Amino acid sequence: MKFTKKNDLYLLIVVILLVLVMIFMNTSPNQGIIGAEVHLKGDQILQITKEGTYSVISDEGELLMNVEYVDQRIRVTDSSCPLKVCENTGWVENPNQPIICIPNEITVKPLGTQNGEGIDIYTW
Numbered sequence: 001m002k003f004t005k006k007n008d009l010y011l012l013i014v015v016i017l018l019v020l021v022m023i024f025m026n027t028s029p030n031q032g033i034i035g036a037e038v039h040l041k042g043d044q045i046l047q048i049t050k051e052g053t054y055s056v057i058s059d060e061g062e063l064l065m066n067v068e069y070v071d072q073r074i075r076v077t078d079s080s081c082p083l084k085v086c087e088n089t090g091w092v093e094n095p096n097q098p099i100i101c102i103p104n105e106i107t108v109k110p111l112g113t114q115n116g117e118g119i120d121i122y123t124w
Contacts (some may be wrong), residue, residue: 010044016038018070018092019052026103032073032093032109032112033072033073033074033093033094033095033110033111033112034049034072034112035049035110035111036048036067036069036074036108036109036110036111037041037108037109037111038054038056038067038106038107038108038109039106039107039108039109040056040058040064040104040105040106041105042105046067048067048069050057050069051065051069051071052069052070053066053067053068053069053071054066054067054068054069054075055067056106058104059069062080063078063080064079064080064101064104064106065078065079065080065081065086065101065104065106066078066079067108070074072093072112073091073092073093074085074091074092074099074108074110075089075091075092075099076089076099076108077099077102079101080104081102081104082103083103085101085102086099086100086101086104086106086108092108092110094110094112095110095111095112095113097110098110
């Protein structure tokens with residue numbers, strides 16, 4: 001008795017081809033970002049278009065976070081939140097990946113061409 005049939009071999013080849021296509025689509029060249037918008041409690045407070053480090057300050061004058069934009073990448077370098085999840089996000093190069101700080105109610109939205117390819121949701 002045979003353990004594999006001809007159809008099983010075809011199915012295996014199709015699955016391998018699908019996996020290879022998914023890997024190829026996921027590694028499309030990076031478009032980079034052209035800046036970012038910083039939102040505090042839903043209101044845009046900052047538009048970043050030039051390289052540098054920007055401070056996000058609350059209405060009470062408290063430093064909430066520092067945002068660094070260099071080489072078409074953006075990251076949070078310092079934050080006043082307790083768990084520092086926004087800092088641990090690291091460099092963001094994809095316009096589909098915002099940086100969110102829930103305790104400070106801040107969203108950093110990278111700007112760029114969203115070509116619809118690649119990963120559009122990141123989770124931890």
